[in-house]
Amino acid sequence: MDYIKKDGSWIPKLGFGTFNLTGREAIGVLEFALDVGYRHFDTAQMYQNEDVIGKVIGAANVPRDRLFITTKVWGTNLNENRFLPSVEQSLKQLKQDYVDLLLIHWPNKNIPLNESLDQLVRAQDKGYCKLIGVSNFTVDLLEKVEARGVDIACNQFEYHPFLNQDKLLAKTRSMGCFATAYAPLAKGQIVDIEILKNIALKHKVKPAQVALRWLVQQKDVVAIPKSSQLYRIKQNFDVFNFHLTEEEMVQISDLQSRNKRFIDPEFAPTWD
Numbered sequence: 708m709d710y711i712k713k714d715g716s717w718i719p720k721l722g723f724g725t726f727n728l729t730g731r732e733a734i735g736v737l738e739f740a741l742d743v744g745y746r747h748f749d750t751a752q753m754y755q756n757e758d759v760i761g762k763v764i765g766a767a768n769v770p771r772d773r774l775f776i777t778t779k780v781w782g783t784n785l786n787e788n789r790f791l792p793s794v795e796q797s798l799k800q801l802k803q804d805y806v807d808l809l810l811i812h813w814p815n816k817n818i819p820l821n822e823s824l825d826q827l828v829r830a831q832d833k834g835y836c837k838l839i840g841v842s843n844f845t846v847d848l849l850e851k852v853e854a855r856g857v858d859i860a861c862n863q864f865e866y867h868p869f870l871n872q873d874k875l876l877a878k879t880r881s882m883g884c885f886a887t888a889y890a891p892l893a894k895g896q897i898v899d900i901e902i903l904k905n906i907a908l909k910h911k912v913k914p915a916q917v918a919l920r921w922l923v924q925q926k927d928v929v930a931i932p933k934s935s936q937l938y939r940i941k942q943n944f945d946v947f948n949f950h951l952t953e954e955e956m957v958q959i960s961d962l963q964s965r966n967k968r969f970i971d972p973e974f975a976p977t978w979d
């Protein structure tokens with residue numbers, strides 16, 4: 708495993724995405740992921756699985772300081788009245804005193820950004836989280852975070868071989884943040900791409916591993932693939948035993964001209 712060091716935290720560059728994993732299925736999957744060696748778990752209030760994650764990590768024989776847990780505050784909880792109580796509820800569900808990283812999941816145009824940012828800082832001051840950050844923030848919004856003087860550690864956004872995020876990545880890095888790539892496998896669509904298949908053959912791995920390697924080999928980039936299939940959970944974790952050449956990195960980057968986006972950050976979910 709490779710790590711990013713940020714303000715005293717060590718962030719595993721490969722984490723486990725948990726969107727759409729709930730109930731009994733989630734328990735087995737999360738226990739298996741822990742056994743495989745995943746220590747970084749990405750959840751959110753919106754995923755409705757914080758309780759399951761709390762149960763599994765609570766029962767696991769892994770010291771808390773070896774885990775890295777991220778959760779995200781949903782758009783309806785971003786105002787002054789609801790922000791901190793919602794984080795307290797998340798911590799209760801997760802059975803934790805703190806999370807390692809707390810993110811604003813999605814900007815809500817109906818709530819002033821500075822109000823949400825101030826609450827995020829308050830959550831950190833109260834010890835509810837070690838690091839703070841944002842998700843689905845564009846360059847414009849990151850500039851607003853800077854203007855408010857809030858010291859975030861992370862921007863989480865969609866990033867995979869079919870989507871060029873050079874500008875957003877450059878802005879994220881310039882603020883001293885790391886980037887967490889969500890939908891890193893392009894929702895599973897990377898498996899049938901000839902270039903990825905050829906590179907995978909050379910390294911005796913699978914196309915999904917090549918896509919993940921391409922991400923984690925980039926400076927300050929973390930990837931959080933999700934799978935509910937045990938063999939893929941194992942496969943996705945095994946991306947630190949091979950190295951892509953410069954030429955291979957460029958070949959994969961060329962796929963970004965497809966400009967395929969699964970989630971549009973400009974699309975505002977209907978709040979309330």
Ligand SMILES: NC(=O)c1ccc[n+]([C@@H]2O[C@H](COP(=O)([O-])OP(=O)(O)OC[C@H]3O[C@@H](n4cnc5c(N)ncnc54)[C@H](OP(=O)(O)O)[C@@H]3O)[C@@H](O)[C@H]2O)c1
Binds near residue numbers: 727843931933940
């Ligand atoms: N901040 C945000 O707004 C936001 C938005 C989206 C996602 N996320 C986070 O990012 C995580 C990952 O994103 P995602 O779940 O949307 O997409 P993803 O990880 O790119 O893709 C998941 C899909 O790929 C399949 N898959 C997994 N491993 C595979 C492999 N080795 N070979 C072939 N197919 C494979 C999975 O199917 P199986 O389950 O059948 O293996 C699933 O259908 C989420 O779980 C969530 O934690 C955050």
